[in-house]
Every structure is written in structure tokens, then in C-alpha cells.
Amino acid sequence: MPSTHPLKDQLALLIGAALETVAPGAPVSLEIERPKNPGHGDFSSNAAMQLARPLKKNPRELAQLIVAELPVSPLIAKAEIAGAGFINFHLTPAAWHGIVPQIRADGTQFGRGDAGTGHSVLVEFVSANPTGPLHVGHGRQAALGDAICNLYAAQGWEVYREFYYNDAGVQIATLATSVQVRAKGLKPGDAAWPEAAYNGDYIADIAADFLARQTVKSDDREYTASGDVNDLDSIRQFAVAYLRHEQDLDLKAFAVRFDNYYLESSLYTSGRVESTVQKLEDAGKTYEQDGALWLRTTDYGDDKDRVMRKSDGTYTYFVPDVAYHIAKWERGFERAINIQGTDHHGTIARVRAGLQAAGVGIPAGYPDYLLHTMVRVMRGGEEVKISKRAGSYVTLRDLIEWTSKDAVRFFLLSRKADTEYIFDVDLALARNTDNPVYYVQYAHARICRVFEEWGGQTAALDSADLAPLTATHELALLQRLAEYPEVVATAARELAPHLLVHYLQMLAGDFHAWYNAEKFLVDEAATRLARLALADATRIAIVNGLTLLGVSAPEKM
RNA sequence: CUGCCCGUAGCUCAACUGGAUAGAGCACCAGCCUUCUAAGCUGGGGGUUACAGGUUCGAUUCCUGUCGGGCAGGCCA
Numbered sequence: 001m002p003s004t005h006p007l008k009d010q011l012a013l014l015i016g017a018a019l020e021t022v023a024p025g026a027p028v029s030l031e032i033e034r035p036k037n038p039g040h041g042d043f044s045s046n047a048a049m050q051l052a053r054p055l056k057k058n059p060r061e062l063a064q065l066i067v068a069e070l071p072v073s074p075l076i077a078k079a080e081i082a083g084a085g086f087i088n089f090h091l092t093p094a095a096w097h098g099i100v101p102q103i104r105a106d107g108t109q110f111g112r113g114d115a116g117t118g119h120s121v122l123v124e125f126v127s128a129n130p131t132g133p134l135h136v137g138h139g140r141q142a143a144l145g146d147a148i149c150n151l152y153a154a155q156g157w158e159v160y161r162e163f164y165y166n167d168a169g170v171q172i173a174t175l176a177t178s179v180q181v182r183a184k185g186l187k188p189g190d191a192a193w194p195e196a197a198y199n200g201d202y203i204a205d206i207a208a209d210f211l212a213r214q215t216v217k218s219d220d221r222e223y224t225a226s227g228d229v230n231d232l233d234s235i236r237q238f239a240v241a242y243l244r245h246e247q248d249l250d251l252k253a254f255a256v257r258f259d260n261y262y263l264e265s266s267l268y269t270s271g272r273v274e275s276t277v278q279k280l281e282d283a284g285k286t287y288e289q290d291g292a293l294w295l296r297t298t299d300y301g302d303d304k305d306r307v308m309r310k311s312d313g314t315y316t317y318f319v320p321d322v323a324y325h326i327a328k329w330e331r332g333f334e335r336a337i338n339i340q341g342t343d344h345h346g347t348i349a350r351v352r353a354g355l356q357a358a359g360v361g362i363p364a365g366y367p368d369y370l371l372h373t374m375v376r377v378m379r380g381g382e383e384v385k386i387s388k389r390a391g392s393y394v395t396l397r398d399l400i401e402w403t404s405k406d407a408v409r410f411f412l413l414s415r416k417a418d419t420e421y422i423f424d425v426d427l428a429l430a431r432n433t434d435n436p437v438y439y440v441q442y443a444h445a446r447i448c449r450v451f452e453e454w455g456g457q458t459a460a461l462d463s464a465d466l467a468p469l470t471a472t473h474e475l476a477l478l479q480r481l482a483e484y485p486e487v488v489a490t491a492a493r494e495l496a497p498h499l500l501v502h503y504l505q506m507l508a509g510d511f512h513a514w515y516n517a518e519k520f521l522v523d524e525a526a527t528r529l530a531r532l533a534l535a536d537a538t539r540i541a542i543v544n545g546l547t548l549l550g551v552s553a554p555e556k557m
Numbered sequence: 558c559u560g561c562c563c564g565u566a567g568c569u570c571a572a573c574u575g576g577a578u579a580g581a582g583c584a585c586c587a588g589c590c591u592u593c594u595a596a597g598c599u600g601g602g603g604g605u606u607a608c609a610g611g612u613u614c615g616a617u618u619c620c621u622g623u624c625g626g627g628c629a630g631g632c633c634a
Contacts, residue, residue: 005573037577046576049614059614083577084614129634169634292632303560303630310632317634345561346629371562373627415570418562420627422569431596434583442596450593483573490573502571506581516589516598557596 004113004485006102007095008032008043010075015045015087018069022062023051034479041080041088042096042479048085059085096478097466103481103537104461111488111544116157122328123149124367125339126251126258127164130243131175132200132390134250136375136423137341139396142256143412143550144372144497145339150548151492151500160333161257164324166264167240169317174198175243176236183207183229200391206242210235218244220261253400254408255550267320267327276323276358277308277315285357300353318347322354329355329362336367337495342418345371370495372417379425403428406551410437413497413549436505440542441554443508443515447539448555450520451532458536464529473514474534480510484541488548497549504545511538 011032035044048063055062063081070079075095082088103110125145128138145161153159166172178197186192188199197203209216213227216238223241226234244261251257267273277293280286285296291311298305308319328336348369355362377384377394379402387394399408407428414436415421433439451458469478484503491499520531543553 031573031576033573033576035577036572036580040577044577049576052614086577166634171634290632294632307632312632314632316632342562342628344629344634347634348561371628373562418627419570420563433595433597435596436582438596439582442594446594446597453593486573494574499571499573502581506571509581512597513599515593516595519592521593557594 004489005482006099007075007091007482011043011089014071014073015047015066017071018066019047021069022065023055035088040082040086041090043089043091045087048087052085063087093467093470096475097469099478099482100466100533100537103540104533107540108544110540111485112154113485113489114156115489116152116155119335120158120160120333121152121335121337122160122162122333123337123339124162124164128247129165129169129171130167130240130247131171132198132243133202134247134396135390135393136377136396136399139254139399139408140372140375140412140421141339142251142254143409144370144417146256146550147413147497147548148337148339148370148492148495150550151488151497154488154548155492161259162262163258163260164262164264168265172236172240175239176232178203179206179210179235179239180229180232183211183235198391201389202246206239209242210238216241216245219248220244250395250397253397254405262324264320267323272323272327273315273320276319276326279358279360280308280354283357283359295354295357297350297353300356302349302353306350318350318354321347321351322358325351325355325367326358326360326362329360329366337370338367339370339372342371342373368495370417373420375412375421375423377423377425399423407437409550410501414501416496416498437551440504440508440546442557443511444539444542444553445555445557446515447535450535454521454532461529461533461536464533465526466530466533468527468530469534471518473510473517477510477514477534477538480507481537481541484545500545500548504542507538507541
């Protein structure tokens with residue numbers, strides 16, 4: 001796997017050249033790491049230890065040979081052998097200084113890679129059925145999905161953002177009857193109010209607009225209400241369009257957009273469901289039992305076979321799901337990433353089994369899933385559980401209105417997807433170092449303030465001599481900046497935006513420490529320009545990182 | 558009962574996918590502003606990585622078991 005660390009890449013070439021002489025043709029996966037202990041140098045390689053077994057040689061002796069064969073390079077100040085056979089590299093200051101002009105030349109492109117060039121990925125997320133406003137769990141999904149799309153795009157992938165929903169199922173029927181009874185004047189709590197009906201205030205809003213024969217327009221549909229309370233089909237269509245529009249507003253407030261909205265019902269009307277069933281039957285992977293049609297998902301690792309077609313003739317939900325994923329594949333997406341709550345994990349095995357059984361050439365791991373756990377909201381030391389608007393849950397829009405888009409995004413991305421998260425509203429509003437989003441944004445604002453005070457043109461820094469950058473805080477910052485492209489690549493590969501969040505906190509910490517220790521706008525010109533160049537590189541990394549997360553980088557705070 | 562995920566400082570979380578002495582932030586204690594934003598910084602104490610085995614030069618990481626938590630287990634979605 002190619003590293004994306006500018007200095008590791010160069011070291012790898014040097015070590016590779018030495019290995020050509022020491023162990024020609026030997027298989028070795030070259031790993032170069034940043035040692036935790038500074039005494040172990042700037043980088044270390046375990047190449048000698050990896051070669052010890054296949055070559056049946058002492059790892060320390062192998063390390064000696066490799067070091068002896070290393071080409072001369074201005075990057076390396078010293079290469080020494082330590083421990084069980086590590087080769088530790090101490091780099092020259094110039095090697096680290098070289099990071100700054102690279103970053104400044106790359107600008108907004110710094111941290112981008114080309115691992116995905118020529119490949120396309122479909123990311124499916126949010127995928128909420130239009131039965132109510134988006135809740136905070138959808139918010140986590142929207143933040144994760146959008147960040148992952150940005151990360152993949154930064155790796156050169158062609159990214160397609162899709163929202164899948166069902167406008168014709170049982171939940172939608174419940175929505176329609178809820179609006180209908182509300183339009184007839186009933187309220188939650190009335191004796192005749194149906195048990196299964198939705199209770200949020202938004203149901204009353206829909207009913208009122210329906211009676212007023214309003215027209216609603218969402219990103220993917222438009223509908224004018226008939227105003228007839230007995231016209232359940234019109235109520236259903238109006239309610240779906242109304243709530244899709246509401247969700248559009250939620251997503252807009254969160255700065256999330258989609259390339260396409262895909263309807264589950266279209267899989268029926270296009271015949272894709274029927275043709276999928278036919279494929280599975282033709283493959284001999286189905287059987288009839290108890291009046292139902294079953295799929296042998298146990299042939300593909302599921303713990304029991306699943307019903308495809310119920311005895312009443314309708315299909316279970318996972319059949320259109322399989323049809324949908326065959327469609328993704330046939331639309332040319334060699335990779336698909338689905339972001340869902342952990343409560344849906346049971347569907348993974350059967351969807352993948354269905355795709356394998358269909359025998360249409362889809363690889364075994366298709367699609368990828370990123371599952372996330374629930375989000376709870378704390379405010380004033382107490383858990384907030386309900387909102388008037390939604391009836392039974394806190395909405396994404398509540399959270400954004402109480403805090404900010406930036407805070408909600410940053411916070412929801414700050415933890416691994418599979419760990420439970422408690423969103424602390426008070427912390428998100430704090431204007432101090434306890435609040436990580438302010439901490440990172442403040443580092444950026446401080447840099448901008450320095451440049452404003454300086455008043456020069458950044459182009460004047462292009463020729464800056466960086467030799468004056470010798471302070472420990474400056475070296476630490478250079479080292480951190482060099483890691484950025486690798487962090488972006490790893491966060492994309494692992495579907496783990498939290499790695500980038502943590503990185504930015506570390507980067508901001510390195511900057512604040514430096515800022516506090518050294519004055520940038522000193523009288524001595526060489527030092528002043530060198531420090532401004534490093535500050536400019538830091539600014540670029542912070543902006544690029546926050547942009548990938550969908551968080552703004554204000555110049556003044 | 559079965560399957561998947563998780564278990565790391567008092568709390569919230571990291572740890573470059575098998576590397577050397579497990580790191581940050583809260584909280585607690587002690588300091589730093591006539592200076593480009595103190596919305597910040599510096600220092601300190603804190604750990605048998607849930608537990609018991611196994612794999613190898615080396616394990617928080619991989620395997621087995623136990624304990625504890627979450628989510629699933631329908632001809633619901």
C-alpha cells in the first residue's frame with residue numbers, strides 16, 4: 001500500500017534501493033513508522049526484522065547491511081540500528097523544512113490523493129422515509145455520509161450521493177391516516193385517535209396545508225393538495241411531498257446535498273423486483289415452503305433462510321433491497337457504501353447473500369456498510385428526549401438551531417461511528433478550549449489575524465529561507481503537517497472521519513503551543529518570513545481538513 | 558438461547574491495522590497576559606489495556622473461553 005507521507009515516500013525509495021542489493025527479489029512489505037519515542041529518530045523501518053525469517057538471518061546483521069547500502073541523501077542526518085533490528089532514521093532540518101513549500105504550492109489540493117482516480121463509488125445515506133422531520137441519528141448519518149463523500153472525492157474517486165426511500169409502505173399509510181384524522185378535527189389523546197398514528201405537531205401543519213389546497217415542492221417532487229379529507233391517496237401524496245420538503249430544509253441547514261433520490265416503489269414499477277426474483281429462481285437458490293418463496297441465504301453465511309415472497313403474494317422488504325443493489329452495480333458503481341444505524345445490521349448478511357445468489361458478478365463484500373449507534377442529547381445536565389415539533393424525538397434542526405451547523409457536524413464526527421455518542425449542547429456553545437470545534441477554528445482565526453497585522457502578500461513568502469525554524473514547537477508542527485495526507489487517506493479507507501477530527505485537534509494544539517511560545521512578527525526579517533510561511537502552511541491544512549468535514553473556517557472569531 | 562459490535566486513566570476518547578516506555582482532552586493541583594485574540598499556553602499526579610489462556614522476536618491489536626454493556630434475531634421495515 002503506497003504511503004502518502006511526503007518524507008516516508010522518499011525514505012521508502014532509499015530503503016528500497018538498499019534492499020535491491022542486500023536481498024534482491026525478497027518479498028518485503030516496506031513499513032516506515034513514526035516512533036513514539038523521539039530518541040528513536042524521526043522514522044523507523046522494520047524491514048530487517050521482516051526479512052529475518054525468509055532469509056534465516058539475524059535481523060540486526062541484516063539491518064547493518066541495509067544501512068551500509070543506503071544511498072547518500074540530503075534528507076538523512078543519521079541512520080542507526082536499535083532494539084531487535086529497527087533501523088532508525090534521523091532526518092536533517094532541511095528535510096522537514098521542505099514540507100512548507102510543498103504545502104503552500106499545493107494549496108487547496110494539499111492532502112488530496114489519486115488512489116481512486118478512474119473509480120466510482122455510490123454512497124447511500126440518511127435514506128429516511130418521509131414520515132417526519134430528521135432526528136439526531138439522521139444527523140449523525142448525514143455528517144458521516146457527507147464527510148465520507150468528501151474524503152473519497154479527495155482520493156480521486158467519482159462520488160455519487162444517493163438518498164433511498166419508500167413512499168408507499170406501511171409507515172406511509174400510517175402517515176396518511178394520521179394526517180386524515182387530524183384534518184377531520186381529531187387530536188392525539190381523543191378517544192377516536194388511532195393507536196398507531198403519529199402525534200407530532202407537524203401532522204397538524206400538514207393537515208392544515210392540505211385543507212388549504214397548498215402546493216409543496218421538494219427536491220424530487222411537487223404536489224398540489226386536493227383538499228378533500230376523504231381522498232386518502234391525495235393526502236398520502238401531499239404528506240410525502242410535504243415531509244420530503246421538510247427534510248430538504250433540515251439537510252439544507254446542515255449543508256448536505258444529494259445527487260439523487262431513489263424510490264423503492266420504482267423498483268416495482270420498473271420490473272426490477274420481478275427480474276431479481278427470476279434471477280434467484282433461475283440460479284436454483286429458492287424453494288417453496290408453507291405457501292411462501294424462500295431464499296437459501298444460509299448458503300452464504302446467514303444463520304437462517306429468509307422469506308422472499310409471503311404467502312399473501314407480496315415481497316418482504318429485503319427483495320427490493322437486493323434489486324436496488326443489483327441496480328447500483330449495473331449503474332456502474334464498482335463500490336457502494338451504505339451508512340445505516342446499527343439496528344439494521346441484520347440486513348447485511350441477507351442482502352449480500354441475495355447479491356451472491358443472483359450470480360450477476362457482484363464481488364462478495366458488496367456493498368460496504370458503515371453502521372453507527374444512537375445519539376443522545378444533553379442540555380443543562382439533563383437528557384433531552386422530546387421535541388414538540390416531532391412528538392417523540394429531538395430533531396436535527398433543533399440541534400442546529402440550539403448550537404450551529406459547524407458544532408453539530410464536528411461533534412457528530414468526533415467519535416467512531418460504532419460508539420454511542422452523547423451530544424452536549426452546553427459544550428457545543430462554549431467559547432473556550434473545552435469546545436473542540438472552537439479550539440480548531442480559533443487556531444485558524446489567530447493565523448488570519450497575524451497575516452492581517454503583517455499586511456504583506458503571501459507570495460512574498462515563496463522565497464523564504466526556512467532555516468530559522470529551529471524551535472521544538474516548530475519542528476513538532478512540521479512533523480504534524482507532514483502527516484496530514486496520510487490521515488486523509490486512512491480516514492477515507494477506514495470510513496473513519498473521526499481520525500481527521502482528532503488530527504485537527506492535535507494540529508490546532510501544536511499551533512496554539514507555538515503561538516504562545518514564539519512571536520511571529522519579529523523585527524528580524526528572515527525569522528519573520530520563515531514563521532509566516534509555516535503559519536501559512538498550517539492555515540492551509542486546517543482549512544482543507546475542516547472543509548472535508550463540512551465545517552467552516554472563520555477568519556475572525 | 559443464537560449472531561454481530563463494544564470493553565483502554567475517575568470521565569470522554571486516541572493509538573499510523575502486529576512494534577520499542579499505551580497517548581490527548583476534561584476534572585484535580587501549581588504557574589503564565591505593558592506582546593500577533595488568555596476563546597490561549599506551561600508543568601504535575603494519575604494504567605495489570607475487563608479477566609484467563611494461546612499464537613511469535615514482540616499483542617491494546619490476531620485466535621479460544623469467561624464476565625459486563627449495546628443492537629439484532631417476524632411471511633414487520
